[in-house]
Amino acid sequence: MSGQPIFILSEGSRRTRGSDAQNNNIMAAKAVAEAVRTTLGPKGMDKMLVDSMGDVIITNDGAAILREMDIEHPAAKMIVEISKTQDAEVGDGTTTAAVLAGELLASAEDLLEDGIHPTLISAGYRLAADKAQEIVSSIAIDASVDDVETLKKIAATAITGKGAEAHKDKLSELTVEAVRSITKTDAHGKVVADTDKIKVEKRAGGSIDDSVLIDGVIIDKERVHPNMPTSIKDAKILLLGAPIEYKKTETKSEIKITSPDQMLSFIEQEEAMLKEMINKVLASGANVIFCQKGIDDLAQYYLAKAGILAARRIKQSDMTRLSEATNAKILTSIDEITANDLGEAKLVEEKETTGSKMIYVTGCPGTKTVSLFLRGGTEHVVDALDRAIEDAIRVVGVAIEDQKVVVGGGSPEIEISLRLQEYAATLSGREQLAVAKFAESLEIIPQTLAENAGLDPINMLAEMKAQHEKGNKNAGLNVYEGKVEDMYENSVLEPLRIKTQAINAATESTIMILRIDDVIASAKAMPMPQGGGMGGMGGMPPGMM
Missing domain, CATH: 3.30.260.10 (TCP-1-like chaperonin intermediate domain)
Structure with a gap:
């Protein structure tokens, strides 16, 4: 057994260990952060994204860009997750979070090269993130x-x-x-x-x-029949999750008709069923119907004749909104309609806008x-x-x-960076280096704002630091004037949660990526050989299996 190799992983699996694994992950995450970096700030550039169907999106919203990018690398996907979380939690600051994570990883790479263990870097980053939360909360303004x-x-x-x-x-x-x-x-x-x-x-x-x-609620639909009224005051609204159509049998069935009389009675029976449905609706007192399913042509005629405004194929989200706004219950059976299930609105009106019609419920x-x-x-x-x-x-x-806001223009990042540098000096041990690097990484935000506005980032950063050291905590970068000014006076304000969430998410993801020292990737399915080998499947393109 001495010279025989032992295979633990299946054939074709790849394994990357140690510093190679860390460097690969950091490089992939940095590449994603770099992709959105040019979109940061009011002077950021736009990206044009073309999907596989040829649809075009032009945006500089970090979350939209990362969501549409087809990213394969697992570590790079973590940066996308930061952006998604930021978007879900706050709605803005997605690019800030991604760029900050990329810079924290770049700083960690320098520390790794200096021989500092990833665990110590992680501990230092956690200390810095906690202190950063304290600092940013202390400079927040009440609103x-x-x-x-x-x-x-x-x-x-x-x-x-x-x-x-x-x-x-x-x-x-x-x-x-x-x-x-x-x-x-x-x-x-x-x-x-x-x-x-x-x-x-x-x-x-x-x-x-x-x-x-x-x-009120706008529904992007129009009334189903041209003879229906376009406007109804003091509307009694029925929300229906069931179709106003002939009932179909549950099991597969077949009807044999041998004479014209039978055919006529069959048609009359269908009409009678529809009439019965419409009568139940009329008995409830409803004069507006929003139906989630279909409405039969004959039913449309009866409803129009009764002076009822009806719309069909309403989205579930719109039905829920209508239910909350009008106090109507969403019914799944026509047999159960009562006057108590109906909702109310002062006006339901169909209006035309640029060639298409919409229904307004106000x-x-x-x-x-x-x-x-x-x-x-x-x-x-x-x-x-x-x-x-x-x-x-x-x-x-x-x-x-x-009820807390901070000023923008890179001002909080500079303030946190300067105070963290002071905090780092009070620490002993190697965590001190990690905290100092964290402080340095925060400067990427004002630096990127300056670069995207075509300004000199070194001069701008130096001036901002000088202003903050003098006690002007609101000094930030006015990208339009190319000057360092009081951002509160310039009306540039953001919610405090944008900063706290971005720092938290970026730190957590950076630590997670740093702690990975072994990447084991299982073998992908082999592509089918071109030209056959499995009967009629020979024409399948590579990679389809």
């Missing part, structure tokens, strides 16, 4: 739900650099109005802004200035629900506008809930 001007500044900061910048005043006003209208205080006295209660509907055509906020008594109707010149413009507004809605909601 309340009634401080409309501050909330508008937060929304405008999120919209800046997203393609809709020229109209940020109008859009930030709509955003703040929308979020404040759905904000409520829960049983524990905590302010809650459930931004899912805001529906964003978009339509190409018109200008961005035509965007409006509607107090004056709802239930849970406050609002709809933002966005307009723009082209499809790509409204898509970019949609992404910008979604980010703005989320950050305003977060700011209202936390």
